[in-house]
Structure formats: structure tokens, C-alpha cells
Amino acid sequence: MKYVIGVDLGTSAVKVLLLSNTGEVCREVSKAYPLIQEKAGYSEQDPEEWVEKTKEALKEILAGFKGSPADIEGLSFSGQMHGLVLLDKQGNVLRNAILWNDTRTTKQCEEIYSMVGKERLLEITKNPALEGFTLPKLLWVKEHERELFEKASTFLLPKDYLRYRLTGKIHMDYSDAAGTLLLDIRNKVWRKEICDLLQIDLSLCPPLIESHDFVGTILPDIAEQTGLPETVKVFAGGADNACAAIGSGVVKNGSTLCSIGTSGVVLSYEEDGSLDYQGKVHFFNHGKAGAFYTMGVTLAAGFSLSWFKDTFAKGEDFESFLEGVETVPPGAKGLLFTPYIVGERTPHADANIRGSFIGIDSSHERKDFIRAVLEGITFSLNETVELFRDQGKEVHSIISVGGGAKNDTWLQIQADIFNAPVHKLSSEQGPGIGAAMLAALGCGWYSSLEKCAEAFIKVEKTYQPNKKNVPIYRDIFQLYQAIYPNTKDINNQLFGYR
Ligand SMILES: Nc1ncnc2c1ncn2[C@@H]1O[C@H](COP(=O)(O)OP(=O)(O)O)[C@@H](O)[C@H]1O
Numbered sequence: 001m002k003y004v005i006g007v008d009l010g011t012s013a014v015k016v017l018l019l020s021n022t023g024e025v026c027r028e029v030s031k032a033y034p035l036i037q038e039k040a041g042y043s044e045q046d047p048e049e050w051v052e053k054t055k056e057a058l059k060e061i062l063a064g065f066k067g068s069p070a071d072i073e074g075l076s077f078s079g080q081m082h083g084l085v086l087l088d089k090q091g092n093v094l095r096n097a098i099l100w101n102d103t104r105t106t107k108q109c110e111e112i113y114s115m116v117g118k119e120r121l122l123e124i125t126k127n128p129a130l131e132g133f134t135l136p137k138l139l140w141v142k143e144h145e146r147e148l149f150e151k152a153s154t155f156l157l158p159k160d161y162l163r164y165r166l167t168g169k170i171h172m173d174y175s176d177a178a179g180t181l182l183l184d185i186r187n188k189v190w191r192k193e194i195c196d197l198l199q200i201d202l203s204l205c206p207p208l209i210e211s212h213d214f215v216g217t218i219l220p221d222i223a224e225q226t227g228l229p230e231t232v233k234v235f236a237g238g239a240d241n242a243c244a245a246i247g248s249g250v251v252k253n254g255s256t257l258c259s260i261g262t263s264g265v266v267l268s269y270e271e272d273g274s275l276d277y278q279g280k281v282h283f284f285n286h287g288k289a290g291a292f293y294t295m296g297v298t299l300a301a302g303f304s305l306s307w308f309k310d311t312f313a314k315g316e317d318f319e320s321f322l323e324g325v326e327t328v329p330p331g332a333k334g335l336l337f338t339p340y341i342v343g344e345r346t347p348h349a350d351a352n353i354r355g356s357f358i359g360i361d362s363s364h365e366r367k368d369f370i371r372a373v374l375e376g377i378t379f380s381l382n383e384t385v386e387l388f389r390d391q392g393k394e395v396h397s398i399i400s401v402g403g404g405a406k407n408d409t410w411l412q413i414q415a416d417i418f419n420a421p422v423h424k425l426s427s428e429q430g431p432g433i434g435a436a437m438l439a440a441l442g443c444g445w446y447s448s449l450e451k452c453a454e455a456f457i458k459v460e461k462t463y464q465p466n467k468k469n470v471p472i473y474r475d476i477f478q479l480y481q482a483i484y485p486n487t488k489d490i491n492n493q494l495f496g497y498r
């Protein structure tokens with residue numbers, strides 16, 4: 001038996017999976033790290049934490065592994081997207097990473113539009129300027145931390161930095177580079193035109209590679225610290241959403257994915273880069289070479305639930321926290337929640353908007369609030385499902401992955417609100433499985449990701465939409481949609497008090 005490892009560098013934790021060549025998940029270890037939120041709108045992490053926690057997780061995987069370490073052939077990565085890691089000439093980290101859910105860069109997004117032009121930006125990158133993307137973060141550091149910026153020799157995204165520390169090699173793969181706003185996504189080159197207009201030195205952009213490309217073997221000291229053999233081949237890996245697509249079999253036309261991690265995304269496969277969504281949804285390179293995907297993003301999906309738990313039920317585990325939500329009727333007895341607790345992306349690209357509970361009644365109990373949070377997150381994701389349907393995409397069924405796919409009631413709520421069967425896979429770790437599949441492809445075990453998907457991906461259970469609940473949720477969704485326009489102005493006025 002041969003094995004591969006998938007490392008998913010998430011926002012809440014790094015999750016390391018060991019899979020056999022038949023796609024069985026043999027070992028799984030997760031190590032959490034904190035967010036650093038210095039003020040409202042800021043979100044950072046210390047890259048050293050990613051490295052330390054990954055080494056700990058790998059060591060634990062190896063310690064409990066019954067087979068021979070020499071049979072572990074390959075390793076690849078999936079990573080939270082967009083986060084800016086700045087390195088100096090010696091490869092040292094210059095500051096904390098500024099993450100995808102950090103929204104301090106509204107001014108820099110305006111600067112991008114005024115220097116590059118909205119139309120031109122869309123033409124090259126197929127995406128609008130959003131606070132979460134990497135280029136606005138680079139501009140923020142250039143403006144606010146000039147001295148530090150001048151020391152920068154290259155920038156990386158989170159999993160690229162981790163790969164660099166494990167192999168000593170500096171690269172970025174296309175699926176993650178697509179989220180920087182510097183990549184011409186159809187021609188797969190860094191765009192000098194954007195760099196020049198914004199006075200960013202093109203040499204800051206690292207060499208580009210495909211997600212399944214071989215990068216090198218792991219460094220001897222990493223092998224020694226983790227127990228991995230020095231022969232393990234490392235492959236580039238991809239953006240976590242591209243990897244979640246691979247790990248759920250979204251590698252061909254007509255398949256849709258819902259991934260609920262810290263963020264939440266609804267994602268659809270695109271064969272080529274020709275369709276024009278006018279920037280209403282994100283449009284990125286897939287981890288499958290030559291393909292693309294479109295997706296809408298809820299900034300605080302799982303994060304809304306964990307925020308509510310940590311604030312009002314600190315220390316409780318998710319299982320006991322979610323107990324009883326299945327007894328609350330759809331609509332949480334007239335209680336609605338919007339998950340805009342760190343701003344929003346799809347369909348409202350608005351860094352200032354904040355969340356609401358609407359309809360609080362003295363009869364409401366804790367479980368009603370929790371149900372309202374689950375429903376609100378799902379309504380937000382349904383905005384993207386509806387956007388896809390409006391563009392003529394058929395959403396026949398949806399594969400659900402990520403931490404949010406651990407709970408039965410939530411999966412049923414997804415089927416009822418999306419009005420489509422929802423498939424739960426044998427492992428909810430879509431991004432980690434996708435990373436392992438890239439390693440399996442790189443090792444030459446399979447001739448294509450499609451062939452690998454046939455072996456690695458198994459549907460465990462399907463949740464059919466409940467005929468009674470679908471029309472109830474359809475009506476409540478319209479009320480949910482009315483909250484954004486009615487709270488936008490109030491939130492703008494509250495901004496100064498945050
Ligand atoms: N048992 C559970 N039931 C429902 N949701 C859960 C459960 N455990 C974790 N989650 C949700 O999953 C999220 C983490 O998912 P994960 O895919 O690990 O995120 P990330 O990749 O961003 O680190 C948490 O924020 C939480 O809301």
C-alpha cells in the first residue's frame with residue numbers, strides 16, 4: 001500500500017490527512033490557531049504558527065501510523081486564499097499575514113479602480129477589486145508601512161509560505177494566484193500593466209506553477225522533526241476552494257459545491273474562461289489544469305456559528321451546542337439572522353455592513369437563536385445559488401463539505417433552502433482530500449483528477465428537500481433579502497462607533 005498526505009491550511013486550523021492509494025482516509029489530525037483581530041475589520045495570523053502547527057500535526061500523523069513511513073510517497077497543500085505573506089531577501093517574514101477576511105482596504109480598492117479602471121481590471125482578472133484580495137493588501141502595506149514594504153523581496157499566499165518552509169522552494173500555483181488581482185487568469189501570467197499602474201515591482205510576484213506540479217522533496221530538518229522520510233515528493237497544491245472542488249469531484253460541468261469553513265462558498269465548475277458574470281461572482285483558475293470555477297462567498301459562514309458559540313456558550317463543543325436545533329421549526333419562530341459580522345462579499349460587496357437579529361421575541365430560547373444563525377448563513381449562501389440559477393446554470397444537486405457538513409440538521413436545512421438534494425461525502429474534509437488527490441495525480445497513480453475522483457470520493461448520505469419546508473423557506477428568504485437594503489444606512493452610521 002502507498003500513501004499521500006493532504007495538508008489543508010484553513011483559517012481556524014490546519015487539517016492533515018493521510019490517504020491510501022485507494023482513497024481511504026487512514027489518519028486525520030487537526031491543530032487550531034487563533035485569529036489576531038487588533039481592531040474591527042482587521043484579521044491577521046502569525047505565519048510561524050502555521051508552520052509549527054503543521055509540523056506538530058505531521059508528527060502526530062506519523063506517530064500513529066501503522067504502516068511504513070517509506071510508503072508515504074507524496075504530499076500536497078490546500079490553503080486559505082488571498083492572505084498576504086511578505087518576505088525579505090533572506091526569506092524572513094516581515095509582518096503578520098493579512099488575511100482574506102480583513103477588510104481594512106476599501107480605500108486601496110478605490111485606488112485600483114481609479115488607476116486601472118473597473119472594466120480593464122475585469123477584463124484581465126475577471127474579478128472586481130474586493131477588500132479580501134491580495135493586491136489591495138499590498139497597497140495598504142505600501143501606504144502605511146513604507147519602510148517595511150521597501151524591504152519586501154517577494155509575496156506569497158499562506159500555503160505557498162508553508163510549502164516554502166517545508167521544501168525551501170518559492171512558488172505560487174495558478175488557482176491561488178488568481179485571487180491576488182495581479183494574474184491575467186486566461187493567459188496565466190502576472191500582469192505587468194497592473195503592477196506598473198500601481199507602482200508595484202513585478203519582481204515581487206513569485207514564479208507560477210500548476211497545482212499538480214512537482215516542487216521538490218522535504219527539507220532534511222523537517223523530515224527529522226516530523227518523522228516523514230526525506231523521499232516524500234511535494235506537489236504545489238491549490239487554493240482551498242479549488243481543492244474543495246477537486247475533493248468533491250467538481251472537476252466537470254454541471255456540478256455544484258457548498259463549502260462551509262470559516263467562510264462559506266457556493267462554487268460551480270467552468271470549462272473555459274469565456275463566460276462573463278460581470279464580476280458578480282468570483283472567477284478563478286481551477287486546480288485542474290486549464291479549467292476554471294465561479295463562486296460566491298459568504299465571509300462569515302462557519303465563523304458566524306463559532307462566534308455565536310464562543311460569545312454565548314464558551315467552552316461548549318459543537319455537538320452539545322447544536323443539540324435541540326432540529327426541534328425548532330423552519331424560520332426559528334420568526335427570528336432572522338444576517339451573517340454580516342465581518343462585512344460581506346456576495347451578493348453585497350460591502351465591508352461596512354454588519355449582522356442583525358431581526359424579530360427577537362421574549363419567548364425565544366437559545367436554540368432558536370442557534371437555528372436562526374444556521375438558517376441565516378444558509379440564506380446567504382442561497383443568494384449565490386439563486387445568482388447561478390438566474391444566469392441559467394442548472395443546480396440539480398449540491399455536494400456539501402467543510403466543518404458545516406458535520407451536522408445533520410444543518411445539511412437538511414441546506415437541502416430545504418437550496419431546494420436541491422444535498423450530498424454529504426464520507427469525509428467532510430473536501431479541501432484536504434483535494435490536496436491529497438493532487439499528490440496522487442503528481443505521483444502518477446491516476447491518469448487524471450477525474451479518474452482519481454472515481455476512486456477517492458464516496459457519497460455517504462443524500463438529504464432530499466422537504467416538500468413542506470421548501471415553500472416556507474422560499475417566503476422567509478425574501479424577508480431575509482430585505483434586511484440588507486434596510487440596514488445598510490444604519491450600519492454606515494454606526495461605523496464610527498465600532
Ligand atoms: N460539529 C459541527 N457542526 C456544525 N458546524 C461545525 C461543527 N464543527 C465545526 N463546525 C463549523 O465549521 C467551521 C470550521 O470549518 P473548517 O472547514 O475546519 O474551517 P477552516 O477551513 O476555515 O479552518 C467552524 O467555524 C464551525 O462553524
Ligand SMILES: O=C(CO)[C@@H](O)[C@H](O)COP(=O)(O)O
Pocket residue numbers: 010011012079080081082100101132179240241260261262263264265282297
Ligand atoms: O476568501 C475566500 C475565498 O475567496 C475564503 O474562502 C478563503 O479561501 C478562506 O477559506 P476557509 O478558511 O473558510 O476555508
